[in-house]
Amino acid sequence: MTSRKGKDMTTAAAGPAEVDVAIIGAGMAGTTLAMVLGNAGRKVALIDPHRIHHEEFRAEKIGMSQMRQFEKLGLDKTIMPLVTPMNDIHVFRLGQLFAREHKWEYAFSYGALINGLRDALPPQVPLTVGKVAEVTTGPDRQRLVLVDGAVIDARLLVVATGYSEAIRRAIGVERIELSKAHSMAMGFDLAISREECPYQAVTSYGKRAADRIAYISVFPIGNKMRANVFLYRNLAESWTKAFREAPQKMLCELMPEIAAQCGNFEISGPVDVRQVSLAKTQGHRRDGVVFVGDAFWTTCPTPGIGIGRVMTDIDQLSTVHIPQWLETPGMAADKINAFYDDPIKVASDEEGMRVSIYAKQITTETGLEWRVRRLRNNTARQLMIIGRKVRHLGLRREPGMA
């Protein structure tokens, strides 16, 4: 078996590779954890079936708070060249300009970001390209046998395999769906270039509960303009089929207030559609192994909290728990449980699940309580829009009056 950097890290003939931590899955969680542990001098094995992370529609934007998490772990210098920064976001609500937000956000293609992180792995942490055929976990040592016969022996096993079921099932951990087909996300490139778009970035919220649209976000990645739509529908609905057949027509009808600025929503390339369910893990409290990121819980993309949750896991694991666990012999479940009971991790996961559920309710629920909440929120927003217009008019009249 050959690693990404061409080194044979583990071969059947050479006997087991002995490491402190073996990480299965080199996505956002696995790769960042491997980097931080490797940079701290830990012996780490990072295993993924693919040398290059394929292009897939996942997170495409993070905010300043996530960038700060990368910064805290010393990863910001690696991340910055891989992202497109922006800090002038036109926000539309109720079909009108509501605010201009001057906060930093950073856009990227997920595959390119993960590959950039993989390329920056320290030389002592090569990516092992291979499939895990056998996993044995216990209170002292964890043993992985890869399909080619290579053996990795570790004190701790970290499972960071995202949505994938194979490793979780092999270990005997169950995925419990809390809200099946909870939301849908769509991503596509616009035909206009960054220079042709009068807005640096736009967020436009859905107007009617019946539309079941949370918001559309239009932003630059490099020189192209990309759009993400977050909504509450499922793949089988006729609406979804109609959208896939005529996305430009439907977007112009749904968001006429920004259509002209967005090249009348002419789309170049395919419309990527992902359905997301909210899920938790059951049976994860066991000897020798810890589950992180989406392999632990899956929340909804709409509130944009996935990467923040992943990085909270990695921060708490790499700076607090793993150093403590490695200090003393053994890796029994009572050690591992300290991570699952860590108040910072628990708060991050629970808040992620709470906002995932709330974002859907406030967008789509039709019961009296939710209609009243929407009315209250929209009245406050309408007043702010009027106040903004009045201020704008006042400013325009002032020179003439003087």
Ligand SMILES: Cc1cc2nc3c(=O)[nH]c(=O)nc-3n(C[C@H](O)[C@H](O)[C@H](O)COP(=O)(O)OP(=O)(O)OC[C@H]3O[C@@H](n4cnc5c(N)ncnc54)[C@H](O)[C@@H]3O)c2cc1C
């Ligand atoms: C459509 C969509 C839009 C999103 N938008 C946002 C957003 O705007 N903001 C935000 O914060 N979050 C967003 N998220 C959530 C965010 O993308 C995820 O929370 C985050 O990427 C999870 O990272 P991870 O490392 O846990 O999983 P992944 O990055 O999926 O990594 C899993 C890795 O495991 C590997 N693997 C799988 N099976 C095996 C196996 N058997 N053996 C070895 N390796 C294996 C895979 O190859 C992959 O490299 C979005 C999610 C989706 C689906």
